[in-house]
Amino acid sequence: MADALRVGIAGLGTVGSSVARLLGEKSAELTRQCGRSLVVTAVSARDRTRDRGVDLSGAAWFENPVEMARKGEIDVFVELIGGDEGAPREAVKTALEAGKHVVTANKALLSKHGVSLAEVAEKKGVLLNYEAAVAGGIPVIKTMREALAGNTVNRVFGIMNGTCNYILTRMESEGISFEACLADAQRLGYAEADPTFDIEGNDTAHKLSILTSLAFGCKISAADIYLEGISNITQADIRAASALGYRIKLLGVAQRTESGIEQRVHPTMVPTASVIAQVHGVTNAVAIETDILGELLLSGPGAGGNATASAVIGDIADIAKSRPGFQHGPVFGRPAKELSPYRKAQMRSHAGGYFIRLTVHDRIGVFAAIAKRMADNDISLESIVQHADGALAKDQKTVVLVTAETTEAAVRKAVDGVTKDGHLTDKAQVIRIERAG
Ligand code: HSE
8 A cells, every 4th residue: 555645734723623533534434545544644723732622642733834834744735724825825835845735725825826826836746726715515626627628618606605695594584683694604613714704705706716717717816806795785685685586695706708707796686496596504506607518506515614624635635546747737727827817807897687776765756767767877677666664764665676687887877876866865775686597
């Protein structure tokens, strides 16, 4: 049997502890599958005394992950610290430069420095595996990088943040407040260390930027993503969406358009009957539309210790099965140096349907004024409904519009016009509608 694969784990939080524990519990099965054993020989974390439910006494302890990357007697450096700068970045770079394979779940790091780190890995002939960085336990990286070879991707979209989907699901099904749902997501270990990364869409944007590179063969460009989180979604939106046959999801969408690549993360109305609308709780789902295959939808556990650890262990096992001299595939599906520059489509040219919820003064002519602003901007309406809402003052009404396909620029102009008309008592709520099967 080949020598054991020596694994060093940096970061022993929810995911790191699960990886260490599962490598022990599944040791016999992994050895059978890989033809060699996987042994944790080094770990790095700040607090040595904390009980993590796993015996790590046989592993060398490093306070500094960069030291572990440099001096640890390891073949694979597993980075589960998180964060896009400082120690995790330095440690991953050091490990790759030292000829060590790297496995990481760090979407923020890859989103910012993935291409330059891939260049180092490819130059050194080592693997940089990151299945756990996108959509938790769903094998979407392997699927896009390997199984879809030859396919031209036109659109990739999905629910990629378990915390947001958990919050939206419970807000809808149980009528619970946003804050209470978020507190539960934190308690269950789904949320990021700073949960604003979840709810403001940054985490989804990090993941989307990685999928965009794989989908379109371009450099990663998270800074070009249009971003809106879910913190201003209210029960009124959820109820109005439901009445119209829609459900609200935080989607990340990347699509090829005539003017470039559109990348956007925002709360989205999807038809209640669509498959993606049935994805509930912490579950993630990624839809990939290609010329050869058509639409593929992958769904599964998107956050939490075991889900993420499953993907990390799959990546470590791939390294264990690889052999020296074997030509590894490029990190982002094509050599990092050959990734094309990112060509950004402007958000104002985004085409699609829109849900617009307005809270208005209940007076004659308001309805007509709103309709005129829409017509002036060439917006055709699928529906316009006015209703009283128990939560509103007596002299206020809710008007909900659903547009036919139009552009972002037209909707922004129309809503600005309605706002200037002085009929609104609150800020207009605009939610994009996404085509989904
Ligand atoms: N905070 C993330 C989520 C964890 O809620 O999906 C997985 O990246």
